[in-house]
Amino acid sequence: MCASAAKQTRSGRLVLLCLASWALPGAGHLWLGRRSKGLIFLAALPLMFATGLAVHGRLFPFDLSEPLVGMAAAADLGIGLTYFLAGALGYGIGDVRVATYEYGNAFLIVAGLLNLLVIVDVYDVAMGRK
Amino acid sequence: MPSHLLLLVLFAFFVSLVFAVIAKDDGWEQFRFGGMMFGGFLASAVAIGWLMYPFPL
Numbered sequence: 544m545c546a547s548a549a550k551q552t553r554s555g556r557l558v559l560l561c562l563a564s565w566a567l568p569g570a571g572h573l574w575l576g577r578r579s580k581g582l583i584f585l586a587a588l589p590l591m592f593a594t595g596l597a598v599h600g601r602l603f604p605f606d607l608s609e610p611l612v613g614m615a616a617a618a619d620l621g622i623g624l625t626y627f628l629a630g631a632l633g634y635g636i637g638d639v640r641v642a643t644y645e646y647g648n649a650f651l652i653v654a655g656l657l658n659l660l661v662i663v664d665v666y667d668v669a670m671g672r673k
Numbered sequence: 674m675p676s677h678l679l680l681l682v683l684f685a686f687f688v689s690l691v692f693a694v695i696a697k698d699d700g701w702e703q704f705r706f707g708g709m710m711f712g713g714f715l716a717s718a719v720a721i722g723w724l725m726y727p728f729p730l
Contacts, residue, residue: 583694591687598680646680653684657691664695673698 557669564665566623568658571665584661592622592654596629600647601637615648621655685714 564571569584596602603615619635620626629635635651638644667673693707 580694583690587687587690594680594683594687642675642677643680646677646684650680650684650687653688657688660695661691 557666560669561662561666564662565621565658568623568625568661571662572668575665575668577668584658588622588654588658588661589625591650591657592625592629595647595650595654596634598643598647598650599638599641600635600644600649600651601639602626602630602635602651603648615652618652618655621657621659622651623658626655681718682715685711685718689714 560571560574563574567585568588569581569586572578572581572584574581602619603612605616606612637647641647664673689707689711692710693703697703697706
């Protein structure tokens, strides 16, 4: 009974840790005391995302009738709260006429995907695998 | 920011940095791994660019 409760508490903590890491890149590492790694993720990933926005990349909508657009939206969402903040501030409209449009999309999508890798890493650290 | 080369370098830098920090724990190992990855990105981009040079659009 006690072991089960401890296991549930541990699972709950893991979910919170992963959610925090998704919402704010590097937050999970900071939570676990890996300060230098956390600070690097906290600086690099939002900066990469911001670069994508600055060069007129597009935050793709969740259009499931277009599978590639839907997948790009899921990748964009990987960056966490920054995605919603950018959308709320009117960024990420994208301008296909600009030469750097595709570069911007690559920055936005890859920043989101890298944050998903960071979440997997923080999960591994929390499980004691690293 | 119209420079394609600058964007390529920035992209390679960010990806190499994050991969190096995820993959390695020791500072020197991170620097070495990230540097090799960054160099690999740039070298392959220049090599592929030149290989595509003869092909018309």
